[in-house]
Amino acid sequence: MKVAVIISFILCSFFGYGQGTSNTKKQWTLEDCFAYAKEKNISIKTTVLSKNAAEVNYDQSKSSRLPNLTGSASQNLSFGNSIDPITSDYVSQKVNSTSVGINSSVTLYQGNQISNQIKQNKLLVDQNSSFVEEAQNNVILSITEAYLQILYNNEGIRIAENNLKASEKEVQRAKLRLDAGSIARKDYTDALSQAATNKYNLIAAQNDLSKQILVLKQLLELGPEEDFEIAFPLESKTPDVIPSKIEVYNKAIALMPEIKASQINVAVSEKELDIAKGSYLPTLSLSGSLGSGYTNTQELNFSDQLNLNFNQRVGLSLTVPIFNRNQTKAQVQNAKISIDKAEIALQTAQKDLYKKIQTAWENATASSEQMTSAQSAKEAAEESYVLSQKKYELGALSTTDLVISQNTYTNAAQNYIQAKYLNILYTQLLSFYQGNEIKI
Template identity: 45%
Template sequence: MKIFSTLLCIIAFVSSGLSQVRTAWTLEDCIAYAIAHNITIKQSESDKDIADVNYTQSKYSRFPSLSASATQNMNNGTSIDPITSRFVTQMVHSTSLGTTAQVTLYNGNYINNTIKQNELLVKQNEFYVSEAKNNVTLSVTEAYLMALYYKEGISAAENAVYSSQTQLDNVKKKYSAGSVAGIDVADLETQLSSDNYNLVTARNSYRQQLITLKQLLEMDPALPFEIAEPTLPESEILIPDVGVIYETAIANMPEIKSAALQTDIEKVGLDKSKSGYLPTVSLYAGLNTGYTNTQNFNFATQLDNNFYQNAGLSVNIPIFSKYQNKAAVEKSKIAIEQSKYTAQSTSKQLYLKVESAWQNAVSAQSGMEAALALRNSSRQAYEMALKKAALGTLNPTELLVSQNTYLSAEQKYLQTKFSAALYYQLLQFYQGKEIKL
């Protein structure tokens, strides 16, 4: 019974896993999975972890350093005993032990500015992570909608094949009865071959797009994968004013915040460069002892007798640095100006993206209304042509023209519908809203 129960559990688990694999992925599923697994995002998170480590290390720079040393020496001939500092002419074996501590009391506020700069770098890397997630989100959205477009293209191509095959069957019957010419059969056979080719192309395009989408999700290309088919709006959607969208984007997009933060980082870097003109004050202290074979005392006694302490204060005053400090200050000033230019350029690029998405959304929505009207009218005309063809009042060539007109209108409608969906989602994104279908 235990074995039977175990087998049932295994079968249930495998069945559950298979059902999960076969479940169609929504756009929200794809975005969430990509954010959790995409390599670019993980690299950005690793860079942020490094910034955290650098920030922590810089805070410890305020503390004293402490080190210990142990040295074993052997000298032969005339030399100075390293423990007694006497001239001796013999083989000298000596042991030196010591600890040293040092702390910087003042260095032109360099340490504090380094801590401040590294803290800003941590925040900037957080923005970089958010920017990477945004880029992946946009890429997944575009790839997903393109996959939907190709998927609907398969349906359109299958309908075209079915329609052409039906017409060809009917025309062959009429040809056998002698009511149509052979050229009509040949034209329909050519049309059917073209429609079959278009169907193969549509299926290949869809499969390739699924591979592209799975690569963004960092999924194994061999794994089964299918996307859900949401219902896209066919009516007019309210598109906000481009100025309102840009104001929201400029206040929330991480690339804008990171570019502005770079100027603050460079300003702190200027303060660090100026510290090179100021003196550095350090305090040091040490404990030392040692043993030498030139003294007639045992090891423990010598360690006690030779024990001494030292402490001191050092001041390093820069007088001439061969233009290094001056160059560092000038470079920092240039870096500040460059960061300002970068921030301005980033803002302009964002406005261009928002303006482009807004224009495309408006154009796609207007085009979708026209394409929908064209699709409906051409479909109605095609349906009427089918009825006329069945009654024998319309020849096959005229029917083909009507069919191709309808298929072309259907293709244009699909293009505008998915373009409108894509650019509307982009506008939602720039307004800080969740992308969802």
């Protein structure tokens, strides 16, 4: 009996430990979010499917150089005067005939249209690869922004919690002083009002954090029932040096997939022009067939007739375009227009990239200066608030003045963390445009 109890205790302890281990919540780092989103994000999956379709088209176009092969079989029954389809004799009787054959043809020359189509489809595969990379970059930037917003909201919650704790203590002191008759009731109600305001601010900050976590979960395609918790870094560092915007742009123009995609689009349009011009040139095709048949007008049996009627054919076909109602001319003109449009689209993409870099650089520079000023203001406001608390405890400061001091400190602290995380965001953007990984 004792042995059974001991064994039961060991098993319960073992399974209890295993369950405790499996229930540990995962904390998502920024790198975890990047890796997971690349596999699960819907927009990335969509562009991958488009790339897969482009690869299928590319493989199919390479097969256009190969000959085709088709088989045929027919059974015919005719009455009266007719031509025997097997012997080609004129007969006046019922004819029951069977025909079988294999046909093949291959295009030998078509104005290089096949080769140009293959090259164009390869360019489309490369372009779709750039689209995939661009989608990944967009998701990475969105995740970075959402992640930093969560860090910002989390620090805002800490400030709100500290303010609420401080205001609750102030309410307790104010109540004691009111009971002792050393302050007016208005001072007590001011303390109550500030505590209620700080509680409201805490709830609002917690709600903002929940909303931002939802944004990040949706970027990761996590369901609403899945628990999600990010790993908060010990310290989010801001870079000391902001690079030159021209330096960033020169690197980005050679690295960013949206620029590569636009450049490839120009090449795709140029190949479309080559394909259109190919319609002006003649087409040379080779064809061949094997066939045989059976007819009841001959006295031989089925297998003997198949051997007797066996025939082979080989032929060359040359098609020379003379006039097709200006269809080729219109295709060539439209292809030239497409090239001009693709070049304009490339210029637009380059302008948009420079605008993004210019905006990020200006925001990084401004937030860096703002952060320095905000840090000084926060430290001064914090020191002033600490002194105000001490004066309030000694009865040398009214509740209203204490509330003003606390609000000044809160605003200064909020301004600092806002400038801090904006600076991290925009400096990371500048680093990303230079081909570096985002690290917080």
